[in-house]
Amino acid sequence: MRDYNRDAGRMLRTLRQQRGLTLKQAASRLQTSAPVLSRKERGQDAIERQDIQLAIVVYQLDPWEGYALWVVAGFMPEQAPPNSSADLHTVAEMLLTNLLFPAFINDGLGYLHAWNQPIETLWAPSQTGTARIHLLDCLFSTYVRNKLGELWASCIGHALHVFHHKTMHMAGEPEFHALIYALATKYGEVFIAKWHEARQNNNTPMATDGLIVQCASPVGPIDYLVLQTTFQTSPPNELIVYMPWGAENQARDEQFRSQLGVNRVYFSSELSLAT
Numbered sequence: 001m002r003d004y005n006r007d008a009g010r011m012l013r014t015l016r017q018q019r020g021l022t023l024k025q026a027a028s029r030l031q032t033s034a035p036v037l038s039r040k041e042r043g044q045d046a047i048e049r050q051d052i053q054l055a056i057v058v059y060q061l062d063p064w065e066g067y068a069l070w071v072v073a074g075f076m077p078e079q080a081p082p083n084s085s086a087d088l089h090t091v092a093e094m095l096l097t098n099l100l101f102p103a104f105i106n107d108g109l110g111y112l113h114a115w116n117q118p119i120e121t122l123w124a125p126s127q128t129g130t131a132r133i134h135l136l137d138c139l140f141s142t143y144v145r146n147k148l149g150e151l152w153a154s155c156i157g158h159a160l161h162v163f164h165h166k167t168m169h170m171a172g173e174p175e176f177h178a179l180i181y182a183l184a185t186k187y188g189e190v191f192i193a194k195w196h197e198a199r200q201n202n203n204t205p206m207a208t209d210g211l212i213v214q215c216a217s218p219v220g221p222i223d224y225l226v227l228q229t230t231f232q233t234s235p236p237n238e239l240i241v242y243m244p245w246g247a248e249n250q251a252r253d254e255q256f257r258s259q260l261g262v263n264r265v266y267f268s269s270e271l272s273l274a275t
Contacts (some may be wrong), residue, residue: 005043008047008072056069071239102122107238108236108238109134121217124143224253227242
C-alpha cells in the first residue's frame with residue numbers, strides 16, 4: 001500500500017470535520033460505509049480516484065482544495081491548477097500545509113518563496129542568510145555541501161544544467177543577468193566553472209519535470225520524482241513536489257517524515273523581515 005494513503009486520509013478527515021459531518025453522515029454521501037471511510041481516513045485502505053472525485057463534490061471543495069487533495073493522494077489532478085486572485089501566502093498555506101512530501105513554491109527565475117518542513121530539513125533554506133533565497137543558494141550552502149560530501153559536485157552540475165534549460169528563454173532579460181552576476185560574485189570560480197559547463201551541455205533539450213533527484217535525508221539518501229506545476233498567481237509561480245520513487249524510497253521517506261513533527265510552512269519574505 002502506498003504510504004501517502006495516510007496523508008490523503010488525514011486531509012479527508014480534516015475536510016469532513018471542517019464541514020461538521022460525522023463519519024456516518026459523510027459515508028452515506030460518499031456512497032460507502034462508516035467503517036470503510038474510517039479506515040480510509042486512517043490510511044489503512046487505499047484511496048482511489050473515485051474517492052477523490054466524490055469528496056470534491058460531497059464536501060464542495062473549492063478549486064484549490066480539490067487540486068491539493070489530488071496531489072496529496074498521489075494522483076495527477078484531473079484539472080489544471082485554478083487561476084487565483086488569492087495572494088501567494090494564502091495559496092502556499094493551502095498547498096504546503098497539506099502536502100507532507102517535500103514541496104516548495106518558486107518563481108520562473110528560481111527564487112524560493114515558500115516551502116514546507118521536509119524541504120527545510122533537507123536543504124535548510126532558512127539558513128542561507130540571503131534576503132532573496134534562490135534554489136542555488138540552498139545547494140551552494142555549507143549545510144547542503146556538508147551533507148552531500150563527494151556527491152555535491154555532480155549534484156550542483158545537474159542542478160545548473162536543469163536551471164539553464166528552464167531559463168534559456170529569459171537570457172536577454174536584465175533580471176536574469178543580475179541573478180547570474182550575483183551568483184558568480186557570491187560563489188566565485190566554482191559557480192562560474194559549473195555554469196560554463198552547463199551552458200556547453202545544451203545541445204539536447206531536457207525535460208525539467210519527471211526528473212529523479214536524490215536527497216540526503218537524516219535516514220539516508222532518498223530518490224524523488226520531481227513533479228512541477230505552474231499556477232496563475234500574479235506573477236505565475238511553480239509548485240514543485242518531490243514524490244518518493246519506488247517502494248524502498250517510499251518507506252525511507254515515510255521514516256524521514258515521521259521524525260519531523262508539525263508540517264510548518266516557511267516564507268522567504270517573513271525571513272527577510274526578521275533579519
